Amino acid sequence: MKLRCAVLDDYQGVAEGLADWTRIAGRVETRFLHEKLDPDAVAEAVGDCDILIAMRERTPFPATLFARLPQLRLLITSGMRNASVDVAAATRHGVTVCGTASNSEPPAELAWALILGLARQIIPEHNALRANGPWQQSLGADLHGSRLGLLGLGKTGRQMARVGLAFGMDVTAWSSNLDPAVAAGLGVKAAASKEELLETSDFVSVHLVLGDRTRGLIGEPELRRMRPTAYLVNTSRAAIVDQQALLRALRDGWIAGAGADVYETEPLPADDPLRTAPNFLGLPHLGYVTRRNYEGYFREAVENIEAYLAGAPMRVLG
Known part of the structure; x- marks a missing residue:
């Protein structure tokens, strides 16, 4: 049998x-x-x-x-x-x-797709073009000369760093166990603290494993520390970022926008408020797909x- x-x-x-x-x-x-x-x-x-x-x-x-x-x-x-x-x-x-x-390469590639999509308003501009709407309605954010802040410098974080440097970005990283010597060897500055990274970065990308130390790592106090012109991207695990605080940050303009590929409930429920949040670019957990x-x-x-x-x-x- x-x-x-x-x-x-x-x-x-x-x-x-x-x-x-x-x-x-x-x-x-x-x-x-x-x-x-x-x-x-x-x-x-x-x-x-x-x-x-x-x-x-x-x-x-x-x-x-x-x-x-x-x-x-x-x-x-x-x-x-x-x-x-x-x-x-x-x-x-x-x-x-x-x-x-x-x-580990596909998640890093997707994180860059989100960063580029947010920075250059790819979806709104595409939708306007398809609908014969306004021609050039946005003013893009530059990557060259801006700062990429990486929360986590493991396998995926290191790939993110290499691409950021190739774009001409200033790359900084932080995690609770980050080795500054390792960061320096990659051409990356080790931030003195999580707070410093959030306050000084134009793009923040999350590349951490979910655990007791990282669950809820980014909440309302952290989001309020970010620049109003900054973007947050999370392709790791949803629970690292407080989802309700993220919604408030988007609705109230604490940050310029956010991209995510991970959610606390998947597939994302039809009535989840993230689906209609302003300046949010979401994908259905495609990082490894x-x-x-x-x-x-x-x-x-x-x-x-x-x-x-x-x-x-x-x-x-x-």
Whole structure:
């Protein structure tokens, strides 16, 4: 009898064509789910599965869910870190959790798309052109000669810094554990404090991991410290920025605008006020959504299943 596998949250319907699933077809029956499941419906929809493949944090796996999936033996997540999977609970329930490689370049590229879109008012100008509206209605913000403030100088932050320097920007960075020597080696100034970075930057981009030290890191006091001509971009995790404070900042003009690719509830509810907030450029969590990333995710998911079936699990998280 074949094992049952489900690929969750395949929103674009591309997973089946991006890997060679025939490699496991003799022993595993795989189905692809294209709609987001309500948390209460996950166990009912895939309770018969021995293997599940999760896309990033689209479907959380808390301890309570593992208790409702007694058949599950292997959970594969894209990427080698997934804060929405309770790995300890998985282990207690006899579930092996494996990950895949994930490229850091796509999120940095998308962050620059947001920065450029905000700076040059790309969406309003495009919409005006399509509607035969005003010709040249905005005055763009220059990148060259302005300051890019990076909250976080990890893999993605470093890529952001290199591009900022190529644009001729003055790049500064801050995090609670930033090494000034590392920053200097990249041509980046280490800000003395978070407050200094916010007060002196024209563009602030968030590249931090969500945790106890970073949750709510940017709230009303921090947003009020920013220049009224400055822009904030968040492609990391929504909870790093207080969402209600961000709404007030946009509505009351504390900052010039904001861009985001991450939200506390995803997909973003239809009535979420961010959808209509002024000077807000939002994208539906596309940072990691590129062909190269997806090909790697699903190809390595198949490899992980093969390794598990051979009794030698690979890329195990825990």
